[in-house]
Amino acid sequence: MRLSWLVLALMLAPSQSRQADTGAESYQYKVEWRLIHAGDVKLGRTRTSNGWQARLQLQSAGLVSLLHRVDDLYLAQFGENLCAAGSTLTAYEGSRQRETRITYDSERRKATYVERDLRRNSTIDSHEIDVPACVHEIVSGLYRLRGLRLPAGRSAEIPITDGKRSVSARVEAQQQESVETPAGRFKTIRYEAFLFNDVLYRRSGRLFIWLTDDERRVPVQIRARLPFPIGTITFQLVKEDAT
Secondary structure: OHHHHHHHHHOOOOOHHHHHHHOEEEEEEEEEEOOEEEEEEEEEEEEEOOEEEEEEEEEEOHHHHHHOOEEEEEEEEEOOOOOEEEEEEEEEEOOEEEEEEEEEEOOOOEEEEEEEEOOOOEEEEEEEEEOOOOOEOHHHHHHHHHHHOOOOOOEEEEEEEOOOOEEEEEEEEEEEEEEEEOOEEEEEEEEEEOOOOOOOOOOOOEEEEEEEOOOOOOEEEEEEEOOOOOOEEEEEEEEEEEO
16 A cells, blocks of 8 residues: 555645745645544655755554554655655565665656665665656656646646656646645645556556645645555645744
């Protein structure tokens, strides 16, 4: 279930417009799976000398932790133009301990992917793929989406990669909806991101994102509808701490 959790969590990036004002933010989300509290997400973004670094931590909770403990830390670096510079995923999941590093070379138009088994101190996969001069990993891609401010009924294409594939992914603004989360009730626009079904990820499924219908465009809810045995996973905003 890790892939689905991580794809959802990486989409919960703080608002670019507010981030430019405060310099740092912290958000908390809860994960619901099959009507139980399955995990928690903490994330934020800070400025660096070359742009931004996003930090996201996803931890399983309750019954899910008893069955399969998950503690993932994802760090992503990208420039002021939101072009990806690099990312690192350190994943502790059950008995598995993996580290995945991706670096982006805009001049060569290459992404270099290296995945290591930390327990065995060995390389599992290492390769390069072709990417556009400016490509987004999943976090900077969602910053890009939020900056587009698509109204209901419109769509856009975003160049995005996970280090294994590079695609132009379509995002569609579908309709206005009122959404209630533990953080309150929000007026939102619901989007669908077409990343599954052999686009970026081969797994079949549908991915929906609810952004507030205001200047900040905060992602207050994310939902993935995936086939058995995973089913539906929902992320909801619990708390926002501006710093």
